[in-house]
Amino acid sequence: MTTELRLPDSLSLDDLHTFLARATAVDDGATRLIGGGGVLAAYVGVLAPAGLLDSSPTVLGLRTYALAADADPAPFDRVVALRAMQERLTRLQNEVVDPTSPVAVPLPPATVAASWAAISPPRGGWSTVTSVESAQLEATAKSGIDEVARVIPEGTGEQIVHRVRSEVWSRPVEGADQVPAGAAFAALTLGFLAPDEAARVFTAGAWTRLSTSRGHVLVKRRGLL
Numbered sequence: 001m002t003t004e005l006r007l008p009d010s011l012s013l014d015d016l017h018t019f020l021a022r023a024t025a026v027d028d029g030a031t032r033l034i035g036g037g038g039v040l041a042a043y044v045g046v047l048a049p050a051g052l053l054d055s056s057p058t059v060l061g062l063r064t065y066a067l068a069a070d071a072d073p074a075p076f077d078r079v080v081a082l083r084a085m086q087e088r089l090t091r092l093q094n095e096v097v098d099p100t101s102p103v104a105v106p107l108p109p110a111t112v113a114a115s116w117a118a119i120s121p122p123r124g125g126w127s128t129v130t131s132v133e134s135a136q137l138e139a140t141a142k143s144g145i146d147e148v149a150r151v152i153p154e155g156t157g158e159q160i161v162h163r164v165r166s167e168v169w170s171r172p173v174e175g176a177d178q179v180p181a182g183a184a185f186a187a188l189t190l191g192f193l194a195p196d197e198a199a200r201v202f203t204a205g206a207w208t209r210l211s212t213s214r215g216h217v218l219v220k221r222r223g224l225l
Contacts (some may be wrong), residue, residue, distance in 0.1 A: 001076075002035070002074065002076035002078065002107065002141060003074065003106060003107055003109075003144050004104050004105055004106045004107055005035055005040060005067065005071065005104075005107065006034065006066060006067055006068035006070065006071035006102050006103065006105070006213035007040075007066075007099050007102065007103045007105060008066055008067070008068045008069070008070060008071070008102055008103075009066065009099060009101065009102065009103065009143055009221075010093075010096045010099040010100075010101070010103060011099070011135045012065050012066070013087075013089060013092060013093060013096065013103050014093065015063075015065070015104070016063075016065060016089060017086070017089040017093060018040065018046075018191070019061075019063050019091065019110070019190065019215070020044070020082060020085060020086050020089065021086060022189060022190050022191055023045075023061060023082060024082050024083065024135045025189065026044075026046050026186075026189050026190075027044070027046060027082075028083055028220055029082060029112070029124060030044075030045065030079050030080065030082055030113075030114040030117060031043065031044050031079070031080060031112055032044075032077070032078070032079045032111045032114070032117045033076070033077075033078050033079075033080065033085075033107070034075075034076070034077045034078075035067060035071075035075060035076045035077075036075035036076070037075075037183060038066060038067050038069075038073075038170060039064055039065070040061050040064065040065040040066075041044050041063075041064050041066050041098060042062065042064070042065065043060050043061070043062050043117070044060065044061045044082070045058075045059075045061075045067050045114060045116040045117070045183070046059040046060060046061055046182065046186040046189070046190070046217075047059040047116055047165075047169055047182045047185070047186070048116045048119070048145075048195060049158060049166075049223050050162050055170070056166040056169065056170045056182070057170065057182060057186075057219050057220060057221050058116050058119065058178055058219070058220040059169075059180070059182045059183055059186050059217065059218070059219050060116060060121070060186075060217070060218045060219075060220075061186050061192070061215060061216070061217055062121075062199075062215060062216040062217075062218060063214075063216075068101075068102035068103075069195055070102060070195060071102075071190045073117065077200065078107055078111060078116045078167050078181070079111050079112055079113075079114055080107055080108040080110070080111060080112060081108055081110070081112050084108035084110075085107075085108060087110045088105060088107075089105065089110070090143075092105060094212075095099055097154050109140060111155060119220055120212070121204075121207050121209070121218045121220070122205065122207060124204075125204045125205070126202040126203070126204045126209060127202060127203055127204065128200065128201070128202055128207050129178055129180075129203050129208075130176055130180060130201045131177075131198040131199060131200050131201060131202045132173060132175070132176045132198060132199050132201060132210070133198050134187075134193040134194060134195065134197055134198065134199060134212070135197070135201075136173065136174070136175070136186040137183075137187055137188065137193055137210075138184070138193055140173050140174070140184040140185075141181070141184040141187070141188035141189070142188070144168045144169060144171075144181050144182075144184070144185055145185070147168050148164060148165055148168055151164050151168075152164050152165075152189075154179045154196060165200075168181060169181050169182030169185055170182065176201060178201060179201055179208060179219070180219060182219070183208070183210045183217045183219050186210075186217045187199065187210055187212070187215075187217050190217075191213060191214060191215070191224060192210075192212050192214040192215040192216075192217065193214070194212055194213060194214055197212055197213060199211060199212045200212075206220055207219065207220055207221075214224070
């Protein structure tokens with residue numbers, strides 16, 4: 001079993017640390033790390049349905065990184081605790097001496113369970129659908145955040161909280177029916193929105209992908225194959 005991943009330099013280390021820190025603020029459960037062919041794909045969960053009767057979509061965040069040229073070529077697929085991974089990255093940031101040298105990042109020894117990690121987005125077959133301006137996605141996300149905060153009082157039960165969030169984040173973004181508001185929320189909170197850059201929208205079967213130069217949001221709709 002793979003025990004470490006090797007990044008090419010400290011810039012990649014810092015970027016991965018920032019990405020996972022943002023993800024921790026949304027859901028501090030797990031990150032799925034898939035390595036192969038010189039590339040690391042880091043997935044995080046943003047939104048997921050609670051139970052079989054919940055029709056809300058699964059929303060994931062994804063950033064990809066080059067692996068160091070001397071990295072073990074054996075492919076790996078690990079789901080590890082997000083906070084444990086963050087602790088290792090923080091420690092390495094304090095230890096790096098040469099910012100241009102490869103950095104070995106030890107993986108947490110234990111794997112964890114995450115419902116969203118059991119499904120994998122397609123690697124190919126994506127069709128371009130439309131594009132959405134970052135300003136519109138940001139406005140949608142902030143409006144949803146405000147609505148959730150306004151509707152849910154302190155001390156509300158978990159079941160009601162999830163129902164409200166599900167209703168808010170399942171609504172389509174105006175002018176882009178394939179994109180739920182939850183995807184806009186993910187793009188904003190994970191730092192994927194860039195000024196004056198439109199996010200491209202792709203679909204493949206039950207999946208929708210929102211892509212910018214900073215990362216990807218992947219949405220799996222319930223009830224579709």
